[in-house]
Amino acid sequence: MNFLNLNITVPQNVLECPSVELLPVLFFIHGRAFIGGSQSVQVTGPIARKQPIVVVSCNYRVRPLGFLASKELAAFNRAHDEPVGDYELHDQRQALVWCNKFIAGFVGEPDNVTIQGTSAGGSSAHYLSIFPMRKFRSAFLASGTLTGIGPMSLEYQQRNYDKYISRHAGASTALDGNTVALLQSIAVNEMVKPVSDGISHSLIDGEWIPGATMEKVCNLFKDGFVPDLMVGAxxxxxDLAQLLLMEDMISKKPASDAKMREKIYDLASSNGMIVAPRKFPDAYSNITDLDDITSSLEQRSSAMQAWADILADIAFRFPGLHVAAHHAANILVYEIRCKTHIPYGAGRSAAPIMLSMICSSLM
Known part of the structure; x- marks a missing residue:
């Protein structure tokens, strides 16, 4: 199954005028917590039709197809001279390489590419901004950064991998413990079941991704080129933070207090701003008092809205400011203060529309 494909939208009047100069390119990366989403449901087409820009959006592998990582898979990747893990990001990187080579044939300027993503797409754009041989000039991180939705260690990924393998192995011993061969034997439609009840995290591989802290990230800009950023929430x-505290993405029933605690710890552990995630936020009375969650530390489900607020702060709102304090190039921080009556996951599109329009006006 081919997951890596592109959608390219070019203004009609430009195609009808062959002498026109090459246009700036907006490369859009979809979100949905790295467990779903598609480039086909975004609003990039209408933006391109109304602005003198070429818009490219891409699909990439999500859920286990994009994020499974383990010692076994690492050995397999190295044996085939491939990067270890983070298949979703390398899908996006390859799409940008393709864009750099061929977008001129669609009236796009290869040296004037801006990448933008929302939620997990924003995190992806941030990851790509630290990859070597970048094929873009600037990046817009809309409601997502690698600091807020960060990478995790191989040990963390191994635990998830082992659980995943145990679910699919059953009583079969035909593959003699070769878990990679077992994965290769599973149909794609079966691999992605059931829908995950949390965010997928990229892998800290020590080469492409050194960690989630800005200190480690900034050390990667050794080539002298640091892309300009726009970041915000x-x-x-x-809405999304509250969804993360549910039992799963389908039933949308509140998780148990124990599971909610683990979900909060999981997100805090990947966060590049929190130095002691196991103690967060319980050990910080100034935070628990400010967010009015002191009385619900043991029974978190009794104050789900307040806990969702603090998760939204550490995952989406504060990371932009943290990134801005460390970034070595130009950076613009924004906050869109608007309300929506459409709940998350029900076709909500206000933020992508606004951000795409802002991006196109600043290019």
């Missing part, structure tokens, strides 16, 4: 990030 929206008022209703709490």
């Amino acid at each position: 929206c008022d209703f990030e709490v």
